[in-house]
Amino acid sequence: MGDIRLVVQGDDLGMCRAVNEGIERAATDGILTQSSVMAPTPWFGEGAAMAKRIGLPVGLHVTFTCEWEYLRWGPLTGGSTLRAADGTQHRSVAAAKESIDPADAITEALAQADRAKAAGLGLTYVDPHMGVSIVDGYEAVCEREGLRFIYADEGVSPHHDWASIIILSIGPMQDRSAWFADQLEQIGPGTHFVMAHPGVPGPELQALTDREAPDSVWAEAFRKRDLEALCAPEVRAVVDRRRIDLVAVKDL
Numbered sequence: 001m002g003d004i005r006l007v008v009q010g011d012d013l014g015m016c017r018a019v020n021e022g023i024e025r026a027a028t029d030g031i032l033t034q035s036s037v038m039a040p041t042p043w044f045g046e047g048a049a050m051a052k053r054i055g056l057p058v059g060l061h062v063t064f065t066c067e068w069e070y071l072r073w074g075p076l077t078g079g080s081t082l083r084a085a086d087g088t089q090h091r092s093v094a095a096a097k098e099s100i101d102p103a104d105a106i107t108e109a110l111a112q113a114d115r116a117k118a119a120g121l122g123l124t125y126v127d128p129h130m131g132v133s134i135v136d137g138y139e140a141v142c143e144r145e146g147l148r149f150i151y152a153d154e155g156v157s158p159h160h161d162w163a164s165i166i167i168l169s170i171g172p173m174q175d176r177s178a179w180f181a182d183q184l185e186q187i188g189p190g191t192h193f194v195m196a197h198p199g200v201p202g203p204e205l206q207a208l209t210d211r212e213a214p215d216s217v218w219a220e221a222f223r224k225r226d227l228e229a230l231c232a233p234e235v236r237a238v239v240d241r242r243r244i245d246l247v248a249v250k251d252l
Contacts, residue, residue: 002245003189006031007162007252008230009150010198012129013037013051014044016071018205022198022227023047027056030231031239032198034248036061036127038248039112040089048119059125060116060141060153061107064096064133065089069209076111079104081100096133105137113141118152125150125160132156137239146160150193150249156164160249163190169222176225177232184238191252198230199223230250 005089010023020043026032034057037047041063051058064082066073066089075082081101082089090096098241116123126141127150138149138156149156151165164187169178197218199205205220229235239246 001247002243004186004187004242005245005247005252006184006193006194006239007031007191007247007249008033008194008196009059010035010196010230011127011221012041012197013058013061014039014041014047015206016208017043017044017046018200018202019043019198019223020047020050021200022223023056024050024054025200026196026230027054027189027225030227031235031246032056032126032196032230033180033246034058034250035123037116037121038063038129039115040076042071042073044115045119048116048121052112052120057124057250058116058121059127059147059249060113060123060139061127061129062112062141063101063129064087064105064108064137065091065093065130067209067215069213071208075108076115077108079106079107082108087152093131093133100134102134102136104133106140109141110144113145123147124248128152128154135149140222146250160193160252162193163188164192166192166194168194168226169218170227171225173221177229177234180229181232181234181238184242184244187244191247196226197223197228198227200227
């Protein structure tokens with residue numbers, strides 16, 4: 001490997017068709033190197049099949065929450081504390097922290113890993129959907145599968161350490177591609193991590209939640225910009241000129 005290494009991750013594989021397609025495009029036409037798969041979600045089967053078809057490395061996006069108003073999913077296991085009043089997963093990390101029993105979290109997280117492996121996926125890391133809620137669940141998967149958690153500063157062990165972390169999804173809405181290219185111009189030697197949420201814009205993403213909802217920008221707007229940035233010629237030009245090695249966690 002070279003002196004500058006970049007892990008470029010696309011989150012939420014399996015959430016919906018538009019996200020699966022966006023992740024595939026970002027991997028085949030852009031610089032995406034791995035993806036985090038959500039085992040309880042409606043389009044998990046297609047996402048898993050796509051990852052295997054194109055040889056995309058994946059990690060387990062342990063999922064204790066479902067944030068959308070209209071797209072809802074439930075846990076794989078029967079623990080009552082995993083469910084909100086409507087029977088689906090909790091809508092926020094705060095609600096999950098307040099409600100979920102650690103024993104239920106461990107059972108659910110391991111079941112999610114089992115579903116991913118049953119689909120033929122080789123898991124290479126563990127990370128959280130929306131944010132860290134029940135640490136016991138993540139650590140149980142890491143211990144059983146011999147994996148590391150993706151973030152060093154979230155109180156989960158064992159974990160990966162990065163020279164820097166670039167969260168592409170919270171970059172500027174305007175000129176995100178140029179902003180991303182500038183970020184890559186500034187990184188130095190070491191292994192750096194990029195978190196992104198690519199998705200193909202259109203009616204499916206627009207229908208995930210109410211357009212007036214505070215999180216509506218995470219439905220289509222952020223995902224569209226992330227996909228553009230990951231596939232942008234100016235971003236690829238920086239990667240090539242600086243001889244940045246595009247790697248996945250499995251390569252480290």
